[in-house]
Amino acid sequence: MYTGGVNVGARDVRRVWVRAFVKYMMIALGVICFPWAITLLISGENEKKVYKAAKGDYFVVADDKKIGLEDFVAFALVKQMDIEESEEALKAQSVIVRTYIYEKMSEHKTKKVEVDKLNMPYVTYDELEDIWGDEFPEKYNKLMKVIEDTAGKVIMYEGKAIKPYYHNTSCGYTRDGVTALGEGYNYLVSVQSVGDVESKDYQGSVNFSKEEFVKLLKQGKKDIALSLENPLETLQIIDRDKGGYVLKLQIGNVTMSGDEFASICKLRSPNFQVEESDGRIHIITKGIGHGIGFSTYGAKILAKNGKSYTEILQHYYSEVYLEPLWEE
Numbered sequence: 001m002y003t004g005g006v007n008v009g010a011r012d013v014r015r016v017w018v019r020a021f022v023k024y025m026m027i028a029l030g031v032i033c034f035p036w037a038i039t040l041l042i043s044g045e046n047e048k049k050v051y052k053a054a055k056g057d058y059f060v061v062a063d064d065k066k067i068g069l070e071d072f073v074a075f076a077l078v079k080q081m082d083i084e085e086s087e088e089a090l091k092a093q094s095v096i097v098r099t100y101i102y103e104k105m106s107e108h109k110t111k112k113v114e115v116d117k118l119n120m121p122y123v124t125y126d127e128l129e130d131i132w133g134d135e136f137p138e139k140y141n142k143l144m145k146v147i148e149d150t151a152g153k154v155i156m157y158e159g160k161a162i163k164p165y166y167h168n169t170s171c172g173y174t175r176d177g178v179t180a181l182g183e184g185y186n187y188l189v190s191v192q193s194v195g196d197v198e199s200k201d202y203q204g205s206v207n208f209s210k211e212e213f214v215k216l217l218k219q220g221k222k223d224i225a226l227s228l229e230n231p232l233e234t235l236q237i238i239d240r241d242k243g244g245y246v247l248k249l250q251i252g253n254v255t256m257s258g259d260e261f262a263s264i265c266k267l268r269s270p271n272f273q274v275e276e277s278d279g280r281i282h283i284i285t286k287g288i289g290h291g292i293g294f295s296t297y298g299a300k301i302l303a304k305n306g307k308s309y310t311e312i313l314q315h316y317y318s319e320v321y322l323e324p325l326w327e328e
Helices: 002-043 069-080 087-107 125-149 177-181 194-198 210-220 258-264 296-304 309-316
Strands: 059-062 065-068 112-114 153-157 203-209 236-240 246-251 254-256 272-277 280-286 321-324
Touching: 059 069, 065 069, 069 087, 069 125, 087 112, 087 125, 087 153, 087 296, 087 309, 194 296, 203 210, 210 258, 210 280, 246 258, 254 258, 258 272, 296 309
Parallel strands: 059 112
Antiparallel strands: 059 065, 153 321, 203 280, 236 246, 246 254, 272 280
C-alpha cells in the first residue's frame, strides 16, 4: 500500500513537469512569433512585409541630430501630400523632395545639410504617431512603402540633379522655365496640366479698397507714384505667356514682373486679372503657386488615370531621367 502511494506521487510530479514544459514552450513560441504578429498588424492580412527607410550616408541635420535622408523625405512628404493619395502620386512627390535636398547638397559638395537651409516643412516620427493615432501602423507602413519603392532616386538632366520646381495647382498649363527663370532651365517646358481645372481651388479672388491697394504697392515699391482716386489708370499688362501668367506689367511709374506684383498683393498666383468695380479693386487668380514645373494637383489626377510616377515626372520635366544615389 505504501509503495502504491509513492507511485501516485511520481505521476503527479510528472504532470507538473509536463505542464511547466508546455507553458515555457508557449512563451518561447510567442516570442518567436511576435515579430510576425506585428508585421501582420501593420501590413494587413495579405501583406506581411513591414517597409522601412533605406540606410545611406546622406543626412539632414536638425537640432544637432542627424536624420537619414530617406527618413527625412518621408517626414517632409506628409507635409506636402495627404497619405490617402494614390501611391504613384506620392512616389512622384517623394522623388521631388529627395531631388530638392540632394541638389542642395550637391551645390555645396556635401552629403549632409542643415534643415534650416532647406526651407522645407516636416514632421517628426512622434508627431505622426499623434496625428494618425490608431491608424498610425497602417499609414506609416504605406508611407515607408512609397519611400522604399523610390529609394535613393533623384531626377537628373544632362548629368546633374535638377532644381525640381513644383507648385500646388497650375492654370491648366505650366510655365516655360527659360521664360520665367532664365537660361539653364530647359527641362522646364510648358506642358498641359488639364486636371488642375478640376480643383475646387482653381480660381480665387481678392478685393481691396483703393487705399489698401495703393498702400500695398507703396510698401512693395517705395518710389511708385499712383493716383489714389484712380490707381488702375496706368495699369498695363505688357506680356503674358500662353497659359495667361503675367510676365511683365506697368503700373504708375514702375515696371515689374507678374510674380513680383503677385507677391506684393499676396495673390495665390501670378495668373491674374485686375479690374475696378463699385469703387473697389478686384483681382481674380487662376491656379495656386508660381506655375513652374510639377503640379501637385495635376499629378494626383494623372495617377488616378493610371500613370506611373516616372511617367508623371517625365510629363512635367522634359528629357529627364531617374538615377539612384547608391547601388541597390
